[in-house]
Amino acid sequence: MSKITVTINGKAYLTEPDKTILQVATENKIYIPTLCFLEGIKAQGSCRICTCMVNGKMMTACTTPVNDGMEVVTNTEELEKLRSKIVELLFAEGNHFCPSCERSGNCELQALAYRYKIMVPEFDYIYPARDVDAIHPKLIIDHNRCILCKRCIRRKKEPENPTWFVFENRGNKVKINFDKEHTADMDDEMAQKAMDTCPVGAIIHKEKGYDVPIGRRKYDKNPIGSDIEGKE
């Protein structure tokens, strides 16, 4: 395949045209924060955390394909501020009681907040009235923590994986629900897989949790993205 050149943060990289900006950056140890993106499922570009400057315009890195001569900037002060404000909005919009959350320490949203050193969101908390749905034998859906990234739903696009979750309602009433048929006889392994698909603590595998002590959880010592940046 013919190679193209893409410039990221002033440095030129040789790559192939069928890749996204996010892929090229990741391959070259440049971390671009993501939230609604998950390796292996089709990108949707809804959370806007991965926004970069592309030929002078703001574009989402997870959905934008590279082309020859493209100039990408991933880390200006303005972009970092935009990203940290998106994280603050998500905290103000849901009910995130991290001290009592099973996902705390392993949560991508929380990890981004740590990375951006957010001490308090700039926005007033909404405290929306939301339910916890614990009817399923293996899973709990905690709508208080759901950021509606749709990762749990989009995974159905892989043909070998059946639908586990669906969206119901519209607009600001939208929420996820179980696909009752396909989650009827879930085993523990599938339940764990469902939990791992979610970036936050909205899908919880029942009768499991708090099993990694504080200090040894994924983001206790190393910021999210440090594996990509090639740091310790």
Added chain:
Amino acid sequence: MSKPIVATTSLAGCFGCHMSFLDIDERILDLIELVEFNKSPIDDIKTFTKKCDIGIIEGGCCNSENVHVLQEFRKNCKTLVVIGECAIMGGLPALRNNVAPISECLEEAYLNCVSVQANDEKIIPNDDELPMILDKVYPCHEVVKIDYFIPGCAPRADLIWNALVALVTGNEMELPYEVIKYD
């Protein structure tokens, strides 16, 4: 030169942040050298006896007394620092915010809960002497202006210590990645 004066209080919190504050171990000796305490549960001074430089607040506002104390702190302290998730976002007391109106919470606590036994007259405490419960739990910065926020549940002792030292000495605060935690 006189020492900076510090006041502290616990509003709708569990005193965990104060415990974490005391977790600075032997640095407590440095602390005594560094600052003078005024109104605080640490020295049991109940009311402000002079203007303070730094007010440290744990817990959010769940009743009228919390609001009153917080406003007193704003009036009497040059700089207000809130510590812990309860002060910053309501914390676990704020779990009631999105669940039910306050009337239902009180009915559950005093009338309907399975563990309620000796309340035949069906009394929900409502005496003038008691602080009024607020409709929801409010983070401190939604009640008065707050200058600095120290997250954690409780915030790591090092984080509280570094913040205090930075404020007192006027130096920039050290913020290593590991100390900023929300749990």
